[in-house]
Structure formats: structure tokens, C-alpha cells
Amino acid sequence: MVIVMKSDAKQDQIQVIKKKLEGLGCIVHVSKGENNCVLGLVGDTSAINEGQIEAEVFVDKVVRIQAPYKRGNRLFHPDDSIIKVDGRTIGGKELAIIAGPCAVESEEQLITIAKDVKLAGANFLRGGAYKPRTSPYAFQGMEEEGLKILLEAKKITGLPIVTEIMSVELVDKISQYADVLQIGARNMQNFDLLKEVGRCNKTILLKRGMSATIEELLMSAEYIMSEGNENVVLCERGIRTFETFTRNTLDLSAIPVLKKLSHLPVIVDPSHAAGKWWLVEPLAKAAIAVGADGLEIEVHNDPTNALCDGQQSLKPEKFKALIDDLRIIAKTQNRIV
Numbered sequence: 449m450v451i452v453m454k455s456d457a458k459q460d461q462i463q464v465i466k467k468k469l470e471g472l473g474c475i476v477h478v479s480k481g482e483n484n485c486v487l488g489l490v491g492d493t494s495a496i497n498e499g500q501i502e503a504e505v506f507v508d509k510v511v512r513i514q515a516p517y518k519r520g521n522r523l524f525h526p527d528d529s530i531i532k533v534d535g536r537t538i539g540g541k542e543l544a545i546i547a548g549p550c551a552v553e554s555e556e557q558l559i560t561i562a563k564d565v566k567l568a569g570a571n572f573l574r575g576g577a578y579k580p581r582t583s584p585y586a587f588q589g590m591e592e593e594g595l596k597i598l599l600e601a602k603k604i605t606g607l608p609i610v611t612e613i614m615s616v617e618l619v620d621k622i623s624q625y626a627d628v629l630q631i632g633a634r635n636m637q638n639f640d641l642l643k644e645v646g647r648c649n650k651t652i653l654l655k656r657g658m659s660a661t662i663e664e665l666l667m668s669a670e671y672i673m674s675e676g677n678e679n680v681v682l683c684e685r686g687i688r689t690f691e692t693f694t695r696n697t698l699d700l701s702a703i704p705v706l707k708k709l710s711h712l713p714v715i716v717d718p719s720h721a722a723g724k725w726w727l728v729e730p731l732a733k734a735a736i737a738v739g740a741d742g743l744e745i746e747v748h749n750d751p752t753n754a755l756c757d758g759q760q761s762l763k764p765e766k767f768k769a770l771i772d773d774l775r776i777i778a779k780t781q782n783r784i785v
Contacts, residue, residue: 449474449488449489449493449496449510449511449512449513450486450487450488450489450510450511450512450513450521450523450524451465451469451486451487451489451501451507451509451510451511452484452485452486452507452508452509452510452511453465453484453485453486453487453506453507453508454505454506454507454508455483455484455508456506457485457506457507458506461506462478462485462487462506465487465501465504465506465507466478466487469487469489469496469501472495472496473491473492473495474489474490474491474492474493474496475489475490475491476488476489476490477489477490477519477524479524479525479526479527481526481527482527484508484526486523486524486525486526488518488519488521488523488524488525489518490518490519490674493512498510498512511523515663515666515709516663516667516670517663517666517667517669517670517710518670519669519670519673519674519678520666520669520670520673520680520710520711520712521666521709521710521711522708522709522710522711524711525711526711527711528540528707528711528713529678529711529712529713530713531651531679531680531681531713533572533608533627533628533651534608534627535608536571536572536608538651538681538713538715538741538742539681539712539713539741540741541782541783541784542571542783542784542785543736543740543741543742543743543774543778543783543784543785544571544572544681544713544715544741544742544743545569545570545571545572545742545743545745545771545774545785546570546571546572546573546574546610546715546742546743546744546745547565547568547570547572547573547574547744547745547746547747547767548561548562548565548570548573548574548575548610548746548747549561549574549575549576549746549747549748549754549756549761550575550576550579550746550748550754550756550757550761551575551576551577551579551587551589551590551594551754551755551756551757552575552576552577552589552590552594552597552598553590553754553755554597555597555600557749557750558575558597558598558601559597559600559601559604560749561747561748561749561764562601562604562605562607563604563605564747564749564764564767564768565607565747565764565767566605566606566607567768568764568767568768568771569768569771569775569785570607570767570771571607571608572607572608572609572610572627572628573598573601573602573605573607573608573609573610574609574610574611574630574744574746575594575597575598575601575609575610575611576589576594576611576612576756577589577590577591577592577593577594577595577598577611577612577622578591578594578611578612578613578614578618578622579612579756580612580614580632580634580635581756586756587755587756592621595611595621595622595624595625595626596625598611598625598626599625608627608628609625609626609627609628610626610627610628610630610653610744611625611626611628611629611630612629612630612631612632613626613629613630613631613641613645614632614635614641615641616640616641616644619641619644619645619648623648623649623650626650627650627651628650628651628652628653628681629645629648629650629651629652629653630652630653630655631645631652631653631654631655631668632655633655633656633657633658633660633685633720634657634658636654636655636656636657636660636664636665636668637657637660637664637668639671642668642671642672643671643672643674643675645672645677646671646672646673646674646675646676646677647675647676647677648677649677650677650679651679651680651681652672652677652679652680652681653681653683653715653744654668654669654672654680654681654682654683655683655685655717656682656683656684656685656687656699656702658686658687658688658696659687659688660687662702662705662706662709665682665706666682666706666709666710669682669710669712680712681712681713681714681715681741682706682710682712682713682714682715683714683715683716683717683744684698684699684700684702684703684706684714684715684716684717684721684735684740685698685716685717685720685721685744686698686699686717686720686721686722687699694721694722694723694724694727695720695721695722695723695724695760696720696721696722696723697721698716698718698721698722698731698735700734700735700738702714703716703735703738703739703740704738704739707739713741713742714739714740714741715740715741715742715743715744716731716732716735716740716742716743716744717743717744717745718731718732718735718743718745719744719745719746719757719760719761719762720746720757720760722760723759723760724759724760725751725759725760725761725762725766728745728746728760728762728770729762729766729770729773732745732770732774733770733773733774733777736774736777736778736781736783737777737780737781739781743774745762745767745770746760746761746762747761747762747763747764747767748761748762748763749763749764751763771785
């Protein structure tokens with residue numbers, strides 16, 4: 449249930465209705481926008497008499513939410529969320545451009561790429577230190593040594609670090625290095641992990657599972673937010689369909705749908721969707737054109753010798769050319785890169 453207060457409602461009036469609702473056994477989340485204040489209720493609302501609430505002179509309306517996700521629901525929080533990360537933002541006018549290699553392979557490799565992507569216009573650095581791979585024999589990442597290299601790259605470039613987390617046991621360790629913890633597609637419904645990152649103070653980048661519905665993605669975000677961490681970024685990275693030409697099928701329709709249903713920022717990973725470097729550019733452009741808040745793009749200075757996902761990585765010069773084109777497209781959406 450959502451209660452929309454009148455625009456002239458005073459703070460003491462808001463507190464009166466909040467205490468009344470808490471007395472009925474609900475958790476009340478207060479969200480203040482530019483023009484309105486909204487009270488979002490979590491819990492059993494069956495005991496609440498809507499007519500009595502609407503009779504309060506400072507209440508505009510009461511709306512029952514049928515969707516099972518509450519905290520991520522746009523009715524719960526009408527204004528778009530803008531998440532601040534170490535001086536940068538995800539959501540709002542400026543697009544978040546997250547770029548870097550699939551995996552950290554060496555200090556020289558990562559720092560070279562970090563410098564290149566920053567020069568091109570990226571505002572976040574991605575790189576995997578712990579790598580979940582389909583094959584147990586594939587490169588699994590440099591682990592903590594990779595985290596140390598990421599931190600060194602941040603010291604040099606100033607770019608906040610985005611890296612994947614795979615297990616509950618690693619939350620504390622990775623949180624010491626990273627600014628954004630990425631939950632990969634395979635872990636979207638690892639509920640113990642979702643609850644654990646919900647108790648940390650890091651921004652969480654939540655990727656849609658390869659066979660997950662939009663509602664399932666939002667429910668996974670709800671797991672995180674229900675533990676107190678509301679700094680969640682949703683990521684569309686392609687879903688599994690009958691098509692086999694591409695690695696996955698990028699669901700562009702998910703972007704406006706998620707923006708309609710939820711206030712959370714939505715970014716797109718065209719690299720994992722396409723699985724082919726030459727498809728990354730058109731898919732990235734399309735994502736911004738339909739309203740994405742940012743992109744996560746794999747960039748490698750030597751893709752033919754990459755230890756992970758070289759076939760879907762852009763070379764730095766191609767990444768720079770893409771960013772130059774995105775600046776033009778971003779203007780059509782009243783955004784900037």
C-alpha cells in the first residue's frame with residue numbers, strides 16, 4: 449500500500465500518520481520527492497481502513513499495490529532514484545559508463561585499459577577478480593591479487609571499481625576494495641547472497657538472470673532492499689531464447705518496462721548480450737535511445753589473447769568511437785556522457 453500525502457503536508461502531519469500506521473503493524477518507508485511525500489507500507493495491510501486514512505485532510509490518496517515487490521515499486525517511490533558512488537552517479541542526467549576487461553589478468557593490462565577507458569569517457573572501471581565460468585577448467589580470476597590491482601588502478605585513474613561477487617563469504621573482503629558489488633546473472637536468485645549484500649553499505653549492480661522474468665528480477669532486488677540497502681542498480685544483459693547466433697538475446701523492451709514499474713536505475717550490458725564485439729556498438733546505441741541509465745561494456749587492449757571473453761570485447765579505439773557517437777544519441781534523451 450502507498451499513501452500519497454498532499455503537497456502542503458507538514459512534517460508533523462506526516463509523522464502523525466506514520467505513527468498511526470506503525471501502530472497497525474506496518475513498516476512505513478517515507479519517500480520525499482520534489483513535490484510530494486509518499487508513505488510506502490510493507491507488511492499486512494488488511495487491518496487498514498482506507499476510508500479512514502483518506503479522511504485525513506493532509507492525505508491525497510491511498511493506492512493498494514498488487515505487485516509482490518514493494519520497495520522497488522515506482523508507486524512506492526515516484527521519483528527516479530539517483531545513486532551516488534564515490535563522487536559519481538548512476539541514474540539522473542549523466543549516463544553511467546562502466547568499462548574495462550572481463551577479468552583482471554595483470555597489473556599492466558588493467559592499468560593500461562583503465563587509463564584508456566577513462567580518457568574515452570568512462571566514469572566507472574569494471575574488472576573481474578573472481579570469475580564464475582561455465583567450465584571449471586577455464587580461467588577463474590586472480591582473486592584477491594586482482595582486487596589489489598583494481599584498487600591500484602583506481603588510485604591512478606580515480607575511477608570507482610565495479611567487480612563481481614560470487615558468495616556470502618566474500619562480501620566483507622570484496623567490500624574492502626570495490627565501490628559497486630556486481631551480482632552476476634547466475635547468482636540473481638542466490639537469496640542468501642542477496643540478503644547478505646543487502647546488509648552492506650555498497651551499491652549493488654544486479655544482473656538479470658538468463659531465464660528470469662522482469663518480475664523475478666524485481667523480486668531479487670526486493671531481497672536486497674528488504675535488508676536495508678536501497679542502492680540497487682538493475683542490469684539487462686540478455687536472456688536465453690531459441691536464437692543461437694548471439695550469446696543471449698538483448699531484451700530492449702525490458703528497459704522501458706523496468707523504468708515504468710520501478711524507480712531503480714537501469715543499465716545495459718551489450719557485451720554479454722551479444723557475445724560478439726561487432727554487435728556491441730549498435731546494441732549500446734539502441735539501449736541509450738530507449739532510456740537506459742548507463743552501459744557496462746567490456747574493453748580489452750588485446751582481445752585475441754584475452755583470458756576471458758575476448759570475442760565480445762571492444763578495443764580501446766573502438767570504445768572511444770562508440771562513446772563519441774553515444775554523446776550525440778544521449779542528447780536526444782536529454783542525457784549527457
